[in-house]
Amino acid sequence: MAGKESSSSSIPNTPLLKDELDIVIPTIRNLDFLEMWRPFFQPYHLIIVQDGDPSKTIKVPEGFDYELYNRNDINRILGPKSSCISFKDSACRCFGYMVSKKKYIYTIDDDCFVAKDPSGKEINALEQHIKNLLTPSTPYFFNTLYDPYREGADFVRGYPFSLREGAQTAVSHGLWLNIPDYDAPTQLVKPRERNTRYVDAILTIPKGTLFPMCGMNLAFDRELIGPAMYFGLMGDGQPIGRYDDMWAGWCTKVICDHLGLGVKTGLPYIWHSKASNPFVNLKKEYNGIFWQEELIPFFQSVVLSKDCSTVQKCYVELSKQVREKLGKIDPYFNKLADAMVTWIEAWDELNPSAKG
Amino acid sequence: MWQTPREQWDMSLKIEDNEVDIVIAALRSNLNTFLEEWRTFFSNFHLIIVKDPNLEEDLQIPPGFDHQVYTKSDMDRVLNGASINFSGHSCRYFGYLISRKKYIISIDDDCLPARDNSGVIVDAVAQHISNLQTPATPFFFNTLYDPYRQGADFVRGYPFSLRDGVECLLSSGLWLNIADYDAPTQIVKPHERNTRYVDAVMTVPLRAMMPFSGINIGFNREVLGPALVPGLRLVGEGKQRWETIEDIWSGMCAKVICDHLGCGVKSGLPYVWRGVGSDADNAMDSLKKEWEGVKLMEEIVPFFQSVKFPKTAVTAADCVIEISRMARENLSSLNPVYAQAADTMEAWVDLWKGD
Numbered sequence: 001m002a003g004k005e006s007s008s009s010s011i012p013n014t015p016l017l018k019d020e021l022d023i024v025i026p027t028i029r030n031l032d033f034l035e036m037w038r039p040f041f042q043p044y045h046l047i048i049v050q051d052g053d054p055s056k057t058i059k060v061p062e063g064f065d066y067e068l069y070n071r072n073d074i075n076r077i078l079g080p081k082s083s084c085i086s087f088k089d090s091a092c093r094c095f096g097y098m099v100s101k102k103k104y105i106y107t108i109d110d111d112c113f114v115a116k117d118p119s120g121k122e123i124n125a126l127e128q129h130i131k132n133l134l135t136p137s138t139p140y141f142f143n144t145l146y147d148p149y150r151e152g153a154d155f156v157r158g159y160p161f162s163l164r165e166g167a168q169t170a171v172s173h174g175l176w177l178n179i180p181d182y183d184a185p186t187q188l189v190k191p192r193e194r195n196t197r198y199v200d201a202i203l204t205i206p207k208g209t210l211f212p213m214c215g216m217n218l219a220f221d222r223e224l225i226g227p228a229m230y231f232g233l234m235g236d237g238q239p240i241g242r243y244d245d246m247w248a249g250w251c252t253k254v255i256c257d258h259l260g261l262g263v264k265t266g267l268p269y270i271w272h273s274k275a276s277n278p279f280v281n282l283k284k285e286y287n288g289i290f291w292q293e294e295l296i297p298f299f300q301s302v303v304l305s306k307d308c309s310t311v312q313k314c315y316v317e318l319s320k321q322v323r324e325k326l327g328k329i330d331p332y333f334n335k336l337a338d339a340m341v342t343w344i345e346a347w348d349e350l351n352p353s354a355k356g
Numbered sequence: 357m358w359q360t361p362r363e364q365w366d367m368s369l370k371i372e373d374n375e376v377d378i379v380i381a382a383l384r385s386n387l388n389t390f391l392e393e394w395r396t397f398f399s400n401f402h403l404i405i406v407k408d409p410n411l412e413e414d415l416q417i418p419p420g421f422d423h424q425v426y427t428k429s430d431m432d433r434v435l436n437g438a439s440i441n442f443s444g445h446s447c448r449y450f451g452y453l454i455s456r457k458k459y460i461i462s463i464d465d466d467c468l469p470a471r472d473n474s475g476v477i478v479d480a481v482a483q484h485i486s487n488l489q490t491p492a493t494p495f496f497f498n499t500l501y502d503p504y505r506q507g508a509d510f511v512r513g514y515p516f517s518l519r520d521g522v523e524c525l526l527s528s529g530l531w532l533n534i535a536d537y538d539a540p541t542q543i544v545k546p547h548e549r550n551t552r553y554v555d556a557v558m559t560v561p562l563r564a565m566m567p568f569s570g571i572n573i574g575f576n577r578e579v580l581g582p583a584l585v586p587g588l589r590l591v592g593e594g595k596q597r598w599e600t601i602e603d604i605w606s607g608m609c610a611k612v613i614c615d616h617l618g619c620g621v622k623s624g625l626p627y628v629w630r631g632v633g634s635d636a637d638n639a640m641d642s643l644k645k646e647w648e649g650v651k652l653m654e655e656i657v658p659f660f661q662s663v664k665f666p667k668t669a670v671t672a673a674d675c676v677i678e679i680s681r682m683a684r685e686n687l688s689s690l691n692p693v694y695a696q697a698a699d700t701m702e703a704w705v706d707l708w709k710g711d
Contacts, residue, residue: 118473141564141565141566141567141657142560142561142564142565142566142567142623143566143567144528144530144566144567144569144623145530145535145550146554150552152548152549152550152551152552153535153550153552154535154537154541154545154548155537155538155541156535156536156537156538156567156569157536157537157538157541157567157569157604158538158567158568158569158601158603158604158607158653159538159567159653160653160654160657161650161653161654162654163657173499175499175500180500180508180509180511181511181512182509182510182511182512183510183511183512183513183514186509186510186512190509193507193509194507195500195507195508196507197505197507197508197555197556198555199501199554199555199556200552200553200554200555201552201554201556205497205561206560206561206563206564207564208561208562208563208564209496209497209561209562209563209564210496210497211496211497211498211499212496212498212499212511212512212513212514213513214499214511214512214513242512243513245513246512246513249513265497265499285512289516292513292515292516293515293516293517296496296515296518
């Protein structure tokens with residue numbers, strides 16, 4: 001109840017934040033999907049990260065303000081440190097987070113379109129993410145009416161008043177109608193399942209609880225948590241794929257929990273149109289399916305020391321623990337630990353005023 | 357399409373109607389409207405109707421229900437001198453105790469069936485049963501909420517070893533119209549109504565605490581029964597829901613116990629339609645009483661965050677005794693209600709064991 005408007009007639013409009021937010025889009029095909037998003041995205045600056053063959057020209061629809069980076073640009077800007085950025089995988093999007101100069105990032109896949117809510121109204125996903133990021137989270141005590149800061153809701157009886165100011169929100173994780181984000185085995189068993197259920201809720205994932213973070217429809221406060229959003233080593237030359245956002249999500253959640261920041265999940269929905277090939281996916285995910293059995297207990301038991309007072313310090317500490325505890329699973333994790341350090345070095349080089 | 361092993365597991369736990377008692381705390385004598393509105397959904401079940409010992413008038417119950425009424429004299433007989441106060445909303449706990457069934461569903465007598473977003477009337481009883489029948493997933497959050505619901509599943513990145521889930525012992529439902537707010541919130545927002553039907557059930561994760569509302573619940577009495585204890589009574593506790601805290605206390609006991617036993621608690625569907633008038637004047641009076649509850653929560657939360665059970669505590673009853681011991685040790689110096697709660701919890705377990 002603390003800090004809330006008591007009159008429902010004075011709902012503040014959500015600020016556009018057009019000079020404070022970049023939209024990061026990885027692509028290897030084309031950006032036709034932007035046409036549908038135009039009414040919502042046009043005020044914003046786009047950062048396009050072009051994966052794959054840099055000699056290919058990706059056409060950006062007219063009227064958008066953007067910067068585009070292909071592999072040659074990434075190599076030029078980062079030099080040897082470009083080794084931490086994945087190739088032939090949408091994980092390369094995190095390069096966009098690094099070069100951005102804005103406070104907030106929204107990232108979306110190029111096969112995601114505008115969804116409709118149950119009343120048939122088109123959903124402005126970006127506006128909802130902004131609302132989510134600008135209102136507090138409640139990681140310390142679960143509110144059974146979900147987001148207490150939403151219009152028409154509040155904290156329920158029994159919710160301690162001292163916890164009602166909440167914590168700053170670092171991450172807003174949105175969902176998807178139509179093609180759900182299933183792994184390959186589930187896709188193979190249920191190829192025709194579509195997510196048709198619109199769950200009208202946003203909730204904070206409690207402190208100490210991990211979740212599978214999907215990068216398809218994701219927003220975050222880059223100043224609060226940016227350096228933790230490294231999407232790992234995936235794709236070409238790597239033994240794993242489709243675990244980029246998972247990796248970033250587990251690291252991010254552990255660091256958010258440590259620093260007292262909140263992670264929300266739920267609204268907004270986007271419409272996910274393309275089901276990727278489950279057999280291709282299975283090959284990419286194969287190692288991940290086994291490795292995640294070790295990764296989850298690892299992340300569940302991570303302890304970061306009190307000296308880790310910035311995201312960068314937390315992240316470097318995490319990389320040490322990855323090397324120590326996960327290196328024995330597969331040499332990949334030693335490479336990944338190295339890449340995590342390289343990522344932070346590159347981040348700090350490109351963002352000198354925000355050094356950890 | 358062959359069934360996944362998970363689907364086979366789901367089907368192996370099937371709750372029969374005769375394994376369930378529906379417990380109704382009668383705080384008002386006229387139950388005609390309440391029971392008629394719920395008739396379709398209650399008709400296959402045995403009802404335990406517990407009359408608030410402070411209620412003087414005879415209960416009015418429409419015909420055709422398989423039911424048993426319990427009154428103060430039954431409580432006195434069973435209590436046999438033990439000091440447990442079953443008045444007001446706490447009378448339902450007598451129903452939980454006296455039942456012989458494996459599962460209990462309990463709904464406040466001022467709640468009626470709700471309608472979902474398509475206008476269909478919600479069978480809250482069936483939804484609680486479904487929640488208790490399907491596994492809970494407390495160790496890792498599924499972003500598509502309940503993976504066992506039709507049309508949903510575990511998402512990419514959810515570890516396979518955790519997909520069997522664990523038994524759900526407690527199902528906590530929600531309320532449309534008058535939400536379960538505390539007195540201060542009622543006063544600030546006397547006209548707010550909860551109109552948002554959130555079509556989800558989810559497991560409340562391990563170690564996450566929640567404010568458990570006793571208004572609309574289902575639980576596994578066999579395993580969890582002793583944990584739902586009418587331990588904490590506010591001084592001058594009255595009949596308004598925002599003057600009570602017994603369910604908040606018992607819910608926190610139940611959650612830490614479920615966490616310890618490796619079982620799950622779900623929250624979300626079903627909704628009921630709660631029709632009590634939220635008179636702001638009443639809320640003002642209640643504020644004096646409930647403010648005590650609001651202050652107590654500030655002590656209660658850190659207490660439950662610190663509760664740890666020894667390995668020897670393997671049943672809910674063992675755990676309740678541990679909590680009462682810890683409450684007596686750590687909290688009784690703060691407020692006499694806690695020593696009373698500890699006494700009540702011990703007496704409760706004795707009654708439970710003696711049954």
